[in-house]
Amino acid sequence: MNLLDSFLWLRLVQDAAPLLPQPGYLAVLRHAGWALVLAALLSAGAQLFTARRLREAGGMLAGTMALWACIPGTWGLSYWLGLAFQTPSLMAMALSLHYLWQRLAQRKWPNTVQASSLARSAQSSPWPYRYAVLGMALGYLLLLDTFAYLPLAWYAWGFSPLAYALCLLLALAPWVLGARWSQTAPAPAMLVVLAVFGLTRWPTGNVWDAVLDPWLFVGLHIYLVARYRAQHHA
């Protein structure tokens, strides 16, 4: 029995002690996280305006809010956002960074073939839709678990190495099924997120907190409704 207990794989399937993040860099992560998320949200919101001046004003507001979120202490925005919502998930940060990079690329190099083809292939790919549905299902599971409506402690399971391995498998699914690299978004972002989580345990040591937060869960609903409407209006 002692020999069996010493096998690592047993720790995969049995209870395993959570690995929690070192508290030292969590404040920096919170500042950076809220700065990225706010910049992406406001920048995306600004694109809804048709007037160029309003779009530019929205962009400036996004930059200002991001800077505001970086200020430490009670004068900083992330201090108060952290009070209510703690730290955004790594996935929300990665998607925000990806969006901001895309915006920057479109602005700097508007006519490059690569940028437009990437955007087109991402729109037609089924993978963002599949991951959004998966994320939404995960969110509902976590929500039911939060209110103790599930027979098993789903959130607590997020501390185990098995949940981490499962997320890795899901992130590798497009590659297994032979999807083109350009069409697999957001799987590459998820792989990066899981790599960062594996090294740092940010933000809480629980893999569900790394891949999905409640605001991202809300965002997935909006994305799926928008996609549904776009497909049925097309």
Add this chain to the structure above:
Amino acid sequence: MFFSSRLLRACAALAIAGLLGLADAARRADLGPALAHAGAQIQVNGSAQSPGEAPLTGGHWERVGQGHIPMPPGVPAAHASALVALPATHPSALLAFWFAGDRESAPNVQIAMSSLDRATGSWSPARMVVDRWEVAQQLGFGIRRLGNPVAWVDGQGQVHLFVVATGLGGWAAGRVLHLQQAAPTAQTLWAWKATAVLPLSWLWNTSYLVRTAPLPLADGGMVLPVYFELARKYPVALRLDAMGALLSMVPISTQGQRLQPALLATGERDWLALMRDGGPEGRIRMARSADGGAHWSDAGDLPLDNPNASVATLTAGDQHLLVYNPRKIGRNELRMASSADGRLWSTVLDLESGPPGHEYSYPAMAMADGQLWVSYTDQRQSIAWQRFSWVGASPTAPGKESP
């Protein structure tokens, strides 16, 4: 060819995920089998002691002192005290913590602390030791209110403090804040630093609160009872290791009205959780674990009335003690009861009995130097204490090691 290529990639993905999962598992502490608590012995007053040792027979608890813990100067309100016994080598025998300020949930509420001097037997003047602004600065995000404290001494003799700290909202937006002594010496008893907020919920980590005392384990770790209270109320048992690191969380009951579980070890693997109930029946609810806290199931009600108020439990020798409000309505009476099995309780004595509208509530218990200490909220204005000695033919005093 197409399928074999997919099969190969699937095998590669499984291998990558498996290897990284194993690498992740290798970095973790070896918890052993799922029965994380199994075999752990109950610790009373710093010495590992199985239930059944130090039997308390042929005697009774006699009140040998009572009074009030000094309040911080000019502070009108106090509630939810917690007691913790310090190792015998420490000049203080007990520490008491409670929240104090203008009123419950007031912006100026802080955590107050007083220590019981082992030599003189007197309580020190109370001092505010946890301030929400200071803690928020240490953590890097805001805290709206401070609430119930719970204290614990780890395997190295360092004192840990778990405090309810709310986010956006009332108590239902509570989080469990973990603080430790800035340095584990008698001189720095008053200095605390926030180490983390325990990650317990996906929903912005909100609505977990702490109130009742931990169950110490012989491995130096403990089980910290917490509860969720946003819309539905349910209790959860957290396992922490000897350094205070979170090891596991297991729901105690999912009935939806039960909170503030007080843990009792009736055997090495047989544990009970006695819970305050928010329902109309006015009873103390019970859950049981037969495997050292790995799994819990509801175990009916105790035949004791309770007005939806917090209870405290303690095991002294082979005797289980319970302090609770014994009426369906009103917290104006406070009673101590004892039991051999945790299910059938007999009254030891009434600690307080006041007119309707008075409040004696939120009890805490600890054993120090062979004596039983009970603290509780007195009229929401101060923290009262009572001290008891076991008088009788017991071969060993409670809390002392068997010969």
